[in-house]
Amino acid sequence: MNWEQLLSLKRFGDTEKRERAQQDETRLGFDVDFDRIIFSSAFRSLQDKTQVIPLSETDFVHTRLTHSLEVSVVGRSIGRRVGMALLERHPNLVNLGYTFNDFGAIVAAASLTHDIGNPPFGHSGEKAIGEYFKRGNGLKFKDQLTDKEYQDLIDFEGNANGFKILTETREGVSGGLRLSYATLGAFMKYPKESLPKKPTKHIVDKKYGFFQSEKDAFLDVVDDLGLKQKSTTNDVSYYRHPLAYLVEAADDICYTIIDLEDGINLGLIEEEFALEYLIKLVKNTIDTKKYHSLKHTKDRVSYLRALAINTLINEAVDIFLANEEAILKGDFEKSLLDKCKYEAQINDIIKISVTKIYKSNDVVEKEVAGYKIIADLLDVFVNALNNTYNDNASNYDTLLLNVLPNEYKAPTENLYNRIMKTCSYVSIMSDSYAIRLHKKINGNLI
Numbered sequence: 001m002n003w004e005q006l007l008s009l010k011r012f013g014d015t016e017k018r019e020r021a022q023q024d025e026t027r028l029g030f031d032v033d034f035d036r037i038i039f040s041s042a043f044r045s046l047q048d049k050t051q052v053i054p055l056s057e058t059d060f061v062h063t064r065l066t067h068s069l070e071v072s073v074v075g076r077s078i079g080r081r082v083g084m085a086l087l088e089r090h091p092n093l094v095n096l097g098y099t100f101n102d103f104g105a106i107v108a109a110a111s112l113t114h115d116i117g118n119p120p121f122g123h124s125g126e127k128a129i130g131e132y133f134k135r136g137n138g139l140k141f142k143d144q145l146t147d148k149e150y151q152d153l154i155d156f157e158g159n160a161n162g163f164k165i166l167t168e169t170r171e172g173v174s175g176g177l178r179l180s181y182a183t184l185g186a187f188m189k190y191p192k193e194s195l196p197k198k199p200t201k202h203i204v205d206k207k208y209g210f211f212q213s214e215k216d217a218f219l220d221v222v223d224d225l226g227l228k229q230k231s232t233t234n235d236v237s238y239y240r241h242p243l244a245y246l247v248e249a250a251d252d253i254c255y256t257i258i259d260l261e262d263g264i265n266l267g268l269i270e271e272e273f274a275l276e277y278l279i280k281l282v283k284n285t286i287d288t289k290k291y292h293s294l295k296h297t298k299d300r301v302s303y304l305r306a307l308a309i310n311t312l313i314n315e316a317v318d319i320f321l322a323n324e325e326a327i328l329k330g331d332f333e334k335s336l337l338d339k340c341k342y343e344a345q346i347n348d349i350i351k352i353s354v355t356k357i358y359k360s361n362d363v364v365e366k367e368v369a370g371y372k373i374i375a376d377l378l379d380v381f382v383n384a385l386n387n388t389y390n391d392n393a394s395n396y397d398t399l400l401l402n403v404l405p406n407e408y409k410a411p412t413e414n415l416y417n418r419i420m421k422t423c424s425y426v427s428i429m430s431d432s433y434a435i436r437l438h439k440k441i442n443g444n445l446i
Helices: 029-038 041-048 064-089 091-095 100-112 123-134 137-144 147-154 158-167 181-187 212-225 242-265 271-282 288-293 297-322 324-329 343-358 361-389 395-403 415-427 431-441
Strands: none
Touching: 029 100, 029 181, 041 064, 041 431, 064 091, 064 100, 064 242, 064 297, 100 181, 100 242, 123 137, 123 147, 123 361, 123 415, 137 147, 137 361, 137 415, 147 212, 147 415, 158 181, 158 212, 158 415, 181 212, 181 242, 212 415, 242 271, 242 297, 242 324, 242 343, 271 297, 271 343, 288 297, 297 324, 361 395, 361 415, 361 431
8 A cells, every 4th residue: 555545635526636736725625524524414413422421411421522523633633743754754745745734634534433323322322223133123134135235234333334424325415425535544444344254353354344335435435545455255355544543543542541531520430540540651741749739530530631642642653653564564453552552551441441331320221221212213214114115104104204304215126225224314313312203103292
């Protein structure tokens, strides 16, 4: 893989190459990506989607939206620092007009979208959709779908759904948000289809990154970027765009440190744990006098959080630059933070977060409710679309279709596409909207 190709400014539908040197410096193409994402309805819905604590009534707990904004800020810093070093290593990029800000803008935009495909109720929402087709009423469709189509459903993946949202062509809208291919490449952490499942221990095989419905769009992007093909069979699998490692690192840094901060602020984790677990990350930068002058838990934890994030940013940059050649060849098999000297401390933080936060009664109870809500919504809307397509729609089915936004109403001929359309509709819902709609379809108008 080579950087000139990886930094492609191409957008869906372009017939001519976009040259970096010809870009408007006041509103660069990669900056346009960021703007389009911010103004999209899919991004706005993240303001009411679970990050850690579902339906929290406090004002300081992160949602998917605030988390995504923070990941974007961290990603921009990592991208800029990496970009400065890469321009020294590859002066041809400077001659083509690229700057270190380009790297920051690409990583920032991709980071902004990293959770855009996640359903309501956190990661349990993905599992709830998968369970509906694996063990619920959706199991009846298995024999009518290809193996890969069915795998898309039973392993419903937020990353693949995000690629769908960003690239899907619908009536009057071609190419989704029409982001630059460099940003789409940096977004794709798992550039493969759903089968074969986890064929190797390489990080790119951990999950999958596109549905069968977006296969053509995916192939167009990877071909333009020159991503290195991984699969030696007809199965579609590629190595990552190098900047995807930076997006992943920004996300890992934020959820590791900030989820812990949320847990402490909620009283789920004692403050002493913050010092015990974070001090090893910040021991070289902490100002103990300043730390002890802070009188409130929230301020002390905030101070430690800022230092810890900066420490891990430095680590991510150093590891990426030390392994640039291996990354470009596809030989770097782990995430950046899995290679850092603070791996043990990070694992300790994640372990305490799992025990004290992710498995707390409040979280688990709301996730259980989310399973039921998502299964019921899928059931009524999949049936309504299928019955309408088969000219067997009841009056109730017709009423349900009137609830759907126009882009989801028309029942397409292909069963897989009808089902994916319903999954896409449910996944774009915010937590609160899914709850309200579920109440209404169950006859509760209050």
